[in-house]
Structures are given as structure tokens and as C-alpha cells.
Amino acid sequence: MAKLQKSIDKRTALLRATLCLINNGGIQEASMAKVAKQANVSPATIYLYFENKQDLVNQLYIEVKTDFTSKVFQGYDAEAPVKKSFEQIWFNMSAYKSKQKEEASFLSQCDNTPLIDEETLQEGLKLLKPLFDLWLRGQNEGIIKNISPFLLYAYTIYPMAFLTNMQKRELYQLNNEVLQTAYQAAWDAIKV
Incomplete structure (x- = not known):
């Protein structure tokens, strides 16, 4: 042992x-x-x-992405109303990015550079399936705009990543009021 x-x-x-x-x-x-x-x-x-450096980076990505999604979907109820569910996921993501700065920075690099291979990136995207399913349900219910999940992600999650990066660089301070405003802007960007 x-x-x-x-x-x-x-x-x-x-x-x-x-x-x-x-x-x-x-x-x-x-x-x-x-x-x-x-x-x-x-x-x-x-x-x-x-096996090699690429395998090391790929496995690191999957481990970090798995930890990220486990925290993001903690307490998530797929039967709850779409807006309430999205709010919970959004704030869970925000908390992760604020508390797990090193991991969040790594994931951001992986999202924006060819650090990992395509197969591993696709495996990581599968871990976000509950969010994509929520958006699809919202689209089917006429609550969320009928646009690509990648556009939905770009308008709701990337702005949060930008804000947490600005805080990390000590250029902006995130507090509860700012987070509430940022969440509302994200929701307003995708709701019908």
C-alpha cells in the first residue's frame, strides 16, 4: 500500500x-x-x-478539467429551471476560477493555444455536456437564443475568464456586486 x-x-x-x-x-x-x-x-x-511530453500535458488537462467540472456541476439539478441552473453553474465556475487560480489559468491556456491535442480537447468538451444540455433545454423551451453552444460559451463564460484574469493581474477587483452584474450581463446576452 x-x-x-x-x-x-x-x-x-x-x-x-x-x-x-x-x-x-x-x-x-x-x-x-x-x-x-x-x-x-x-x-x-x-x-x-x-509516454512523452504531449501525453503528460494531455493527462494534466483531463485531470484539471475533470476537477473543474466536478466543482462546476456540484449541486446541479438537471430538473431545476433553466435560469436557476445556469446561475448556479455560472457562480460555481466563478468560484472555481477565483479559488483555483493556477488550474484556471492552465485551462484558459489550453482553450486558447494548441497545448493539447484535438482528441483530448474533445474529451474535455464532453465533460461540459451538462451545461450544453442545459442550454439545449433552454433553447427548446424558448428561453435561450437558438445559437451555437460555442457562441453561448463565448458570451457567458469567456467574459468571466477575462474578469478573473484582470483580478489575477491586480487590475480589477471582483466582489459580490461585480459578480452579480457580470452574471446578469451573461444571462442577458443569451436569453430570448
């Missing part, structure tokens, strides 16, 4: 090191040697857990 835990700890350390290096210098800074050094393991150890 101790050996298994040690193995899990090494893999976790490698993933955390990769996350830190990518966030602080981009993918080019996350060389296998630097990842191993930061994780305090030998470079050969990486290959016990990951």
Missing part, C-alpha cells in the same frame, strides 16, 4: 510541476528535465507514468 501511495505521489508531483512550469513560462518551459527537477524525481521516472 505504501508503494502504491508513493507512486501516486510521484505522478501527482509530476503533474503539479508541469502545471506550475506551463503557467509560469508556457509549454516551452515545461521540458521533461525541468518537470523532473521541480517534481524532485529522476527524468526517467516521468516515462513510468507518461
Whole structure:
């Protein structure tokens, strides 16, 4: 049992090191040697857990995206009214992005650069299915504009990501009032 835990700890350390290096210098800074050094393991150890650098980054993405969606959909009730459900998801996302800054930054980079491969990106999108299903239900009920889910995401989620990035850079302060206003703007952008 101790050996298994040690193995899990090494893999976790490698993933955390990769996350830190990518966030602080981009993918080019996350060389296998630097990842191993930061994780305090030998470079050969990486290959016990990951095929190559792309596999390492892909697995990191899926782990972070899985954690993200588990928190985003926490308490989500697919039977609740569309607006109430969307509000809960939106505020859960906002809380995640505010509290899990490193992970949120990594996900943002993955969304905006070719960091991960297309197959892994599609796997990550599947994790957002409850949100896409909610929007589809809202469209079917005539509550949400009948536009692409990617446009819906662009008008509701990307502005939140922008605001949290501005807060991270200490250019803007998010508080409850700002979040309420931002949520209302997001809802107004997609409601019929």
C-alpha cells in the first residue's frame, strides 16, 4: 500500500510541476528535465507514468478539467429551471476560477493555444455536456437564443475568464456586486 501511495505521489508531483512550469513560462518551459527537477524525481521516472511530453500535458488537462467540472456541476439539478441552473453553474465556475487560480489559468491556456491535442480537447468538451444540455433545454423551451453552444460559451463564460484574469493581474477587483452584474450581463446576452 505504501508503494502504491508513493507512486501516486510521484505522478501527482509530476503533474503539479508541469502545471506550475506551463503557467509560469508556457509549454516551452515545461521540458521533461525541468518537470523532473521541480517534481524532485529522476527524468526517467516521468516515462513510468507518461509516454512523452504531449501525453503528460494531455493527462494534466483531463485531470484539471475533470476537477473543474466536478466543482462546476456540484449541486446541479438537471430538473431545476433553466435560469436557476445556469446561475448556479455560472457562480460555481466563478468560484472555481477565483479559488483555483493556477488550474484556471492552465485551462484558459489550453482553450486558447494548441497545448493539447484535438482528441483530448474533445474529451474535455464532453465533460461540459451538462451545461450544453442545459442550454439545449433552454433553447427548446424558448428561453435561450437558438445559437451555437460555442457562441453561448463565448458570451457567458469567456467574459468571466477575462474578469478573473484582470483580478489575477491586480487590475480589477471582483466582489459580490461585480459578480452579480457580470452574471446578469451573461444571462442577458443569451436569453430570448
